[in-house]
Amino acid sequence: MNLIIMDSSSIISLAMNSLLYLLKKMKKPSVKFVITGDVKKEVVEVPLHIKKYGLEALMIQQLLSEGILEMPEAIKINPAEIAIERQKLMDTANHTFNARGEWIRIISNGEASCMALAKLAEERNFNVAVMVDERTTRMLCEMPKNLRAILESKLHTSVHAEERNFKFFSGLKIIRSSELSYIAYKKGLVGISDGKQLVDALLYAVKFKGCAISSQEIEQIKKLG
Amino acid sequence: MQEKENILDILLKTKQAVKEGNVVLMRELSNRTVHSASIYGDTDNIAVAVIVYMLSKIVERKKYHEYKEWPVFFQTCMNGLSIAITSLKKDDTEKFSSSLEEIRKRVGKISGNLRNYIKDVFRKAEINKASRIYEHGISMQKTAELLGISIFELAEYAGSTGIGDVNLSITKDIGERIKIAKEILA
Numbered sequence: 142m143n144l145i146i147m148d149s150s151s152i153i154s155l156a157m158n159s160l161l162y163l164l165k166k167m168k169k170p171s172v173k174f175v176i177t178g179d180v181k182k183e184v185v186e187v188p189l190h191i192k193k194y195g196l197e198a199l200m201i202q203q204l205l206s207e208g209i210l211e212m213p214e215a216i217k218i219n220p221a222e223i224a225i226e227r228q229k230l231m232d233t234a235n236h237t238f239n240a241r242g243e244w245i246r247i248i249s250n251g252e253a254s255c256m257a258l259a260k261l262a263e264e265r266n267f268n269v270a271v272m273v274d275e276r277t278t279r280m281l282c283e284m285p286k287n288l289r290a291i292l293e294s295k296l297h298t299s300v301h302a303e304e305r306n307f308k309f310f311s312g313l314k315i316i317r318s319s320e321l322s323y324i325a326y327k328k329g330l331v332g333i334s335d336g337k338q339l340v341d342a343l344l345y346a347v348k349f350k351g352c353a354i355s356s357q358e359i360e361q362i363k364k365l366g
Numbered sequence: 367m368q369e370k371e372n373i374l375d376i377l378l379k380t381k382q383a384v385k386e387g388n389v390v391l392m393r394e395l396s397n398r399t400v401h402s403a404s405i406y407g408d409t410d411n412i413a414v415a416v417i418v419y420m421l422s423k424i425v426e427r428k429k430y431h432e433y434k435e436w437p438v439f440f441q442t443c444m445n446g447l448s449i450a451i452t453s454l455k456k457d458d459t460e461k462f463s464s465s466l467e468e469i470r471k472r473v474g475k476i477s478g479n480l481r482n483y484i485k486d487v488f489r490k491a492e493i494n495k496a497s498r499i500y501e502h503g504i505s506m507q508k509t510a511e512l513l514g515i516s517i518f519e520l521a522e523y524a525g526s527t528g529i530g531d532v533n534l535s536i537t538k539d540i541g542e543r544i545k546i547a548k549e550i551l552a
Binding site: 157172188194238241247248275284292349355356361 | 404405406407506511516519520525530531532535536537544546547549551
């Protein structure tokens, strides 16, 4: 079973571009899209009370009702178990970079819960990827040294990294809404016929709604055809 | 509250910059608090960053000054800054925080159209500062939580900046990432 654990940022990029239907088209018996309770709170429960984003929240809620998006219980992972693992990961992540004698709190419950669920699902032999559009979590998992460099350059102060913590986050497979959109395009699932401009439009659309993909990466994807 | 001396210096310079209409200096001062806010996740640092940025915007927009409610509101802001400075000098952190909160509350008490304009400026100041904190390397959710804004708002704003284009942000070969996506979505 393949599992895609979606972080708030990736759902938001898709929702704000009216691309949530791609999840419906890409859902298969062998592919599940799962969100944690913390993410549900961020993308459904909170925005339902914000007039500007209420419609997006309802559309995401609809996907949950239809079973396109599923909660961890669907794969028999208990929320209490996720909460314990989430706390461990959050404490570790937030004790990894130190500036001016202070540990920098870089992530919160939503992101930590996605990593926690991914770890628990891998232990149960699911083939897992985390879909995360925001930059910090991806960098923490894939290139924490670069995250230290960004913190250092932006904070204008030296940042110490507790490198022994890096292993807790490494090894997670990460994709973004940009890759999902590209695969949907390649499979002809987008439903818009102008192929040449479509891939460019799709990738920049998610970028402009918060997907941390560079223009350089977008140009590389376009060359893949 | 962290870095008292830094905040005190920022507030004193802000007060002077407001009097001189020096918007550029106000923006720089606002950014200085973002560094501390990112490290300490301290709400007072964040409140100062937002208020200083908000002041830079309303000082810049001369049309606001023509509203009859403007003099009272402006004076309230200046008084708020003075109280914040005095409280900080006396190490009265409670009064310091409440003076910053008072500036925000005052916005709700302005009558007429000016209230809506200033409220909007305040909201945009929060989103702008959130985007800066995210740019510093704090996650999107953590940043939204610190500023009390929605992740939707932050994602939309951050997407219009060049945050994703920083070379250090590229952490995996794009072909490799597409391969992962293809395998998982197969």
